[in-house]
Amino acid sequence: MSNEIAILGAGMHPWGKWGHNFVQYGVAAAREALADAGVPWQDVKFISGGATMRCGYPGYVAGASIAQALGWQGAEVNTSYAACASGSQALAAARNKILAGECEVALVVGADTTPKGFLAPAGGYRPEDPDWVRFYLGITNPTYFALYARRRMDLYGDTLEDFAAVKVKNSLIGSKNPRARYRKCFTAEDVAASAMVADPLRLMDICATSDGGAALIVSSMEYARKIGKGNAPRVAAISTVTPTFASEVVEMPDIATDSAAAMGVEAHAYRASLPVKAYEEAGIGPEDVSLAEVYDLSTALELDWIEDLQLAPRGEAAALLRAGDTALGGKIPVNVSGGLACFGEAVPAQALAQVCELTWQLRGQAGDRQVEGAKVGITANQGLFGHGSSVIVTR
Amino acid sequence: MSSSDNKPYAAAIEGWHTMGAKPALIGTQCDECGSYFFPKQTQYCKNPQCESTDFTEVELSRRGHIWSYTNAGYKPPTPFVADDPFEPFAIAAVQLEKEQMVVLGQVVKGVGVDDLKVGLPVELVLEPLHETDEDIKLTWKWQPSEC
Ligand SMILES: [Zn+2]
Numbered sequence: 001m002s003n004e005i006a007i008l009g010a011g012m013h014p015w016g017k018w019g020h021n022f023v024q025y026g027v028a029a030a031r032e033a034l035a036d037a038g039v040p041w042q043d044v045k046f047i048s049g050g051a052t053m054r055c056g057y058p059g060y061v062a063g064a065s066i067a068q069a070l071g072w073q074g075a076e077v078n079t080s081y082a083a084c085a086s087g088s089q090a091l092a093a094a095r096n097k098i099l100a101g102e103c104e105v106a107l108v109v110g111a112d113t114t115p116k117g118f119l120a121p122a123g124g125y126r127p128e129d130p131d132w133v134r135f136y137l138g139i140t141n142p143t144y145f146a147l148y149a150r151r152r153m154d155l156y157g158d159t160l161e162d163f164a165a166v167k168v169k170n171s172l173i174g175s176k177n178p179r180a181r182y183r184k185c186f187t188a189e190d191v192a193a194s195a196m197v198a199d200p201l202r203l204m205d206i207c208a209t210s211d212g213g214a215a216l217i218v219s220s221m222e223y224a225r226k227i228g229k230g231n232a233p234r235v236a237a238i239s240t241v242t243p244t245f246a247s248e249v250v251e252m253p254d255i256a257t258d259s260a261a262a263m264g265v266e267a268h269a270y271r272a273s274l275p276v277k278a279y280e281e282a283g284i285g286p287e288d289v290s291l292a293e294v295y296d297l298s299t300a301l302e303l304d305w306i307e308d309l310q311l312a313p314r315g316e317a318a319a320l321l322r323a324g325d326t327a328l329g330g331k332i333p334v335n336v337s338g339g340l341a342c343f344g345e346a347v348p349a350q351a352l353a354q355v356c357e358l359t360w361q362l363r364g365q366a367g368d369r370q371v372e373g374a375k376v377g378i379t380a381n382q383g384l385f386g387h388g389s390s391v392i393v394t395r
Numbered sequence: 396m397s398s399s400d401n402k403p404y405a406a407a408i409e410g411w412h413t414m415g416a417k418p419a420l421i422g423t424q425c426d427e428c429g430s431y432f433f434p435k436q437t438q439y440c441k442n443p444q445c446e447s448t449d450f451t452e453v454e455l456s457r458r459g460h461i462w463s464y465t466n467a468g469y470k471p472p473t474p475f476v477a478d479d480p481f482e483p484f485a486i487a488a489v490q491l492e493k494e495q496m497v498v499l500g501q502v503v504k505g506v507g508v509d510d511l512k513v514g515l516p517v518e519l520v521l522e523p524l525h526e527t528d529e530d531i532k533l534t535w536k537w538q539p540s541e542c
């Protein structure tokens with residue numbers, strides 16, 4: 001298809017709690033991606049970065065900060081911020097540049113250094129800020145994940161054992177990923193023994209925050225063919241659509257949903273709308289998908305995503321899980337990277353890390369984690385303030 | 396209204412709910428399309444089909460049904476003011492039928508997640524959120540109701 005671009009290289013700095021400057025992770029990931037692509041740095045004419053909000057001004061202009069560290073060479077630069085979808089938005093900017101014929105090769109990169117401890121909102125009395133209000137009332141991030149998890153239990157009959165099984169599955173596969181931060185194999189007993197954070201979710205059901213960096217070298221199909229990589233994995237679709245009024249699901253950091261009381265207004269679930277545009281753009285359907293990388297901020301959320309991506313009918317993701325269909329070797333493996341459960345979230349790098357995994361899988365280079373015959377991969381993530389994305393990679 | 400140690404009661408967040416015996420959340424309704432907003436929206440309507448800038452303050456339904464629920468097992472960070480020692484509390488997301496929206500809030504003291512279920516009818520009451528030197532701050536909480 002005419003709107004495709006090639007993924008020539010992928011690279012990551014391992015996730016962890018290293019405490020270094022984010023630029024260092026970005027540079028390491030970019031160098032690995034460049035080497036993987038076999039493309040000289042001088043040939044990169046567009047650098048598209050995902051911003052980090054936690055590292056001061058250099059973080060707001062992350063694309064430039066990392067480009068400067070790699071050595072200014074006169075390329076154009078961009079920085080995107082879209083919460084958890086920042087990496088996808090940076091990728092979309094690179095794709096636009098390439099498809100417009102303004103550059104042949106681009107670097108897309110995201111990196112983050114997370115602070116130690118709880119990230120609390122600014123103080124004072126600020127009821128106009130929904131983030132302040134919800135913390136004042138005692139509503140934290142896990143509250144929202146737990147509301148979604150509990151709804152699954154009451155509506156579909158999901159159990160605590162199902163949620164634990166997601167963690168067990170992801171930790172088993174993640175133990176084989178050298179780039180993952182948590183590489184221990186956990187058992188259902190380990191999960192059950194961890195502290196209850198927000199009923200029904202325990203500490204081990206919820207993902208941590210991490211340092212990390214991920215990068216992609218992308219190019220026009222023409223350039224890929226020119227350097228003998230015409231059969232490289234391709235970005236077939238990027239969806240970064242906003243929600244549609246009215247919101248059906250109460251989302252962080254809001255205290256309420258929209259009202260769907262007006263004539264002609266229906267309630268819409270945002271997560272489920274994200275892949276719709278991606279499937280349409282790629283001209284494929286969920287039945288074509290070989291594997292998915294989804295944003296498992298909680299174990300239960302992985303099950304929601306499986307249904308949002310239409311890989312299972314609503315309410316039936318747990319049945320898929322119980323049958324082993326979402327594990328490596330199953331019908332539709334989900335999070336064979338180990339997912340956020342094994343990585344922890346490094347916001348501006350995470351959406352790119354998902355695409356890195358799909359790239360290696362579609363090339364057949366994922367080693368012990370390889371999904372046999374992987375041809376089509378899809379990612380999905382969602383962040384604050386109406387940001388989310390879904391990317392489809394094909395080969 | 397005053398507490399046992401003679402501190403007066405005050406709304407934790409002023410203007411977000413009425414203070415009487417049958418308290419209700421205060422929202423707004425768009426004069427043109429009828430969408431409800433909580434917290435109050437007074438400048439522009441978020442309905443993409445509506446360009447209204449006129450809103451009327453309304454009391455939202457005091458009763459609804461639980462959309463989902465959880466609890467806070469750990470002490471939330473500031474600006475939350477925790478009792479010492481910290482007591483876990485339940486939280487509910489409640490569907491208001493007339494407004495067709497879901498509103499979050501704590502659940503009254505003494506009611507835990509084991510007492511709750513998706514679809515359970517609840518009503519809005521006021522309960523202390525925390526104390527200051529001057530007063531006791533009240534907020535809205537959800538309480539399982541009879542019918
Ligand atoms: Zn309106």
